[in-house]
Amino acid sequence: MTLVTAIALHGFAHPLPAGWELAATWGNWRAGRLVLADGLRARIHLSWARSTRTPDLAATLARAGRKLARAHPGAGMWDQRFESDRGFATWRAHDGDRHVAVRRFACGVSLVWQQVHPGGERELETLVDATTAVANDQAAPWRLYGLDLELPPWWRLEGIQHVAGLVRALWCRYPDDRVRPDQLLVVRRMACAHVLLGERTLDAWLRAHLRRSEVATSGRDGVVAMVDATAPGPTWWRRLRRQHDRRRLHAWIEDETDRLVIQEWKGSTDPLPCLLRLPAAALRVA
Amino acid sequence: MSRTAQRPASSPERAVPRLAPDAVASRGPDGALRLSAPLHRRGLHRWLARVARSPERITVELDALGAWTVEHLDGRSLESLADDLARQFKLSTREARVALGQFVQSLVARRLVRLDMDAA
Numbered sequence: 298m299t300l301v302t303a304i305a306l307h308g309f310a311h312p313l314p315a316g317w318e319l320a321a322t323w324g325n326w327r328a329g330r331l332v333l334a335d336g337l338r339a340r341i342h343l344s345w346a347r348s349t350r351t352p353d354l355a356a357t358l359a360r361a362g363r364k365l366a367r368a369h370p371g372a373g374m375w376d377q378r379f380e381s382d383r384g385f386a387t388w389r390a391h392d393g394d395r396h397v398a399v400r401r402f403a404c405g406v407s408l409v410w411q412q413v414h415p416g417g418e419r420e421l422e423t424l425v426d427a428t429t430a431v432a433n434d435q436a437a438p439w440r441l442y443g444l445d446l447e448l449p450p451w452w453r454l455e456g457i458q459h460v461a462g463l464v465r466a467l468w469c470r471y472p473d474d475r476v477r478p479d480q481l482l483v484v485r486r487m488a489c490a491h492v493l494l495g496e497r498t499l500d501a502w503l504r505a506h507l508r509r510s511e512v513a514t515s516g517r518d519g520v521v522a523m524v525d526a527t528a529p530g531p532t533w534w535r536r537l538r539r540q541h542d543r544r545r546l547h548a549w550i551e552d553e554t555d556r557l558v559i560q561e562w563k564g565s566t567d568p569l570p571c572l573l574r575l576p577a578a579a580l581r582v583a
Numbered sequence: 584m585s586r587t588a589q590r591p592a593s594s595p596e597r598a599v600p601r602l603a604p605d606a607v608a609s610r611g612p613d614g615a616l617r618l619s620a621p622l623h624r625r626g627l628h629r630w631l632a633r634v635a636r637s638p639e640r641i642t643v644e645l646d647a648l649g650a651w652t653v654e655h656l657d658g659r660s661l662e663s664l665a666d667d668l669a670r671q672f673k674l675s676t677r678e679a680r681v682a683l684g685q686f687v688q689s690l691v692a693r694r695l696v697r698l699d700m701d702a703a
Contacts, residue, residue, distance in 0.1 A: 461679075
């Protein structure tokens, strides 16, 4: 099995075999699940949970196996084994063997893999080995649906929309696991950049999307257009306290795929720098 | 006892989208492509529309992608059109198929385009 790309979300990075993709995802930083598919066929259900307690690997593995057996009546446990931080089990059914794996990372993340479709144990072991995870207070990579970012600690994904030609994701920053966020980030990646821009330059397009009440200063850093915008607070209370709404927008074009990426930061403290990670050769000056 | 011949289920991807016979494509003064077709109203609905002076034709204005798609409704299948759309606008095949499917569906709902399933 050739591992070509990886997805990264909610503090862990998982390899993807050639031809596989992320089909669906639910949940948040603390817990959730996702489905990896090969074309139209679901291959693996992966769930994650963060906890300070050390999980019981055997119980977790048995629970995951029972879930698998409920979905595939007649499946019975054939074999199981445990290594230091992980465990594997094989469930045998009339149409083949499905495997279940669990791994506990030192940073407190537990991942559970379930093969939805019969597959090889070695295949699953490769995926389990190659998966990495980060702790709550560490910077985390985010790589899904064409987005590729590395965010500083405490940024949590709150929602993502993926439709044909558009990916839009919202992150909030909860410093030291506070309840209320102090900054937010929206990243949009849109197809057909040349159609969207038309005859306009990237800077002009970005300025055209500012709100009427905003006062903006724009700049350019190579291929990245940047706008700093400030608007009076939306309520009288905020205005009396001289609180302004600050936004910083960065935009660039990925020329190879003709995508327009807009990074919008909103907050009152230090703004996020440009999150562009692509090599300059893949970008176009517009 | 009568037996009806079962037709093989045709794949929607191989269906051929065509402009409806009474649909008209025209360019506006701003260069945007517009598609229009007469609205077929009957009975009370027709009378109410006349009293309310509702337009007798439905008109939609297309953006660059929509215009490109309509201009390429030349007898090729949805699948082939999606492949060309993906190549032209640097989309992934899946993105192109989903976007094209939704777009054609919306035009079919407005009776501006019909899907020729027999060609599938």
